[in-house]
């Protein structure tokens with residue numbers, strides 16, 4: 001949502017006015033929510049397909065509105081990005097994830113954590129310094145954390161971003177390309193970046209094994225990723241048929257409602273699975 005309309009006729013149109021008001025209202029609400037600590041994280045297990053163990057969890061943000069209603073990220077991340085508020089929100093998410101990772105490690109689980117990073121966060125000054133502070137604060141090691149970034153970041157401003165990703169990779173963070181296949185980059189293009197993992201978007205897992213286009217795509221992505229020595233995580237695994245298909249292709253990891261929905265930290269049940277180094 002733009003803060004000002006260039007086009008006068010648009011500026012005065014009632015729909016535009018409504019959209020603008022709603023966007024401004026949402027921005028103000030996000031700002032207030034940050035001070036009222038209304039954002040919290042839920043965690044979704046990521047399964048190692050070879051062993052069946054929980055290898056990792058992905059932190060996913062939620063917003064508990066003052067009326068108790070829980071708001072999904074698709075409804076506020078874009079506005080947070082457009083207004084730059086994602087920088088502050090992203091720092092909170094990173095810090096909270098580190099705190100939770102420390103608690104999980106303290107209870108004896110050799111688990112790792114996936115954290116979504118918005119491309120806008122990369123444009124902010126001092127992201128490396130802030131991340132370093134949080135790692136120290138919670139005695140968390142960088143290689144326990146997988147940073148999930150989108151392809152857009154790689155295409156955006158090549159030289160600066162590659163430097164930043166390289167720095168984060170050198171620090172030990174694992175770098176995952178989220179929503180792989182929905183953007184424009186090819187797998188061979190990824191070789192230029194210090195990428196460790198590709199995540200296949202859930203839209204490609206849908207309809208497997210009936211949808212032959214998706215079957216072909218997922219097969220191709222897994223085969224190519226393997227040839228580039230990248231690890232593959234499939235997202236949106238909802239059915240046994242998806243699971244079996246991915247196991248046959250020796251996909252490394254999977255995540256989806258079949259195993260678990262994203263849950264509150266207190267409902268994460270890792271002890272039902274053998275503890276194992278990731």
Ligand code: C2E
Pocket residue numbers: 044059060061072073074077090093116117118148178179202235236237238255256257258262
């Ligand atoms: P994503 O990173 O691709 O996350 C996966 C989404 O798929 C999550 O939605 C998750 O709840 C959902 N999901 C997991 N398993 C299944 C399944 O089996 N079936 C279906 N239909 N969905 C499944 P969620 O939590 O609503 O997040 C939506 C998007 O919002 C995320 O997509 C990510 O792009 C963004 N997001 C979420 N949390 C954060 C965050 O902490 N920071 C940033 N920057 N973005 C976030």
Ligand code: CA
Pocket residue numbers: 058116148178
């Ligand atoms: Ca993700």
Ligand code: CA
Pocket residue numbers: 150178179
């Ligand atoms: Ca995403």
Ligand code: CA
Pocket residue numbers: 178179200201202235
């Ligand atoms: Ca996705």
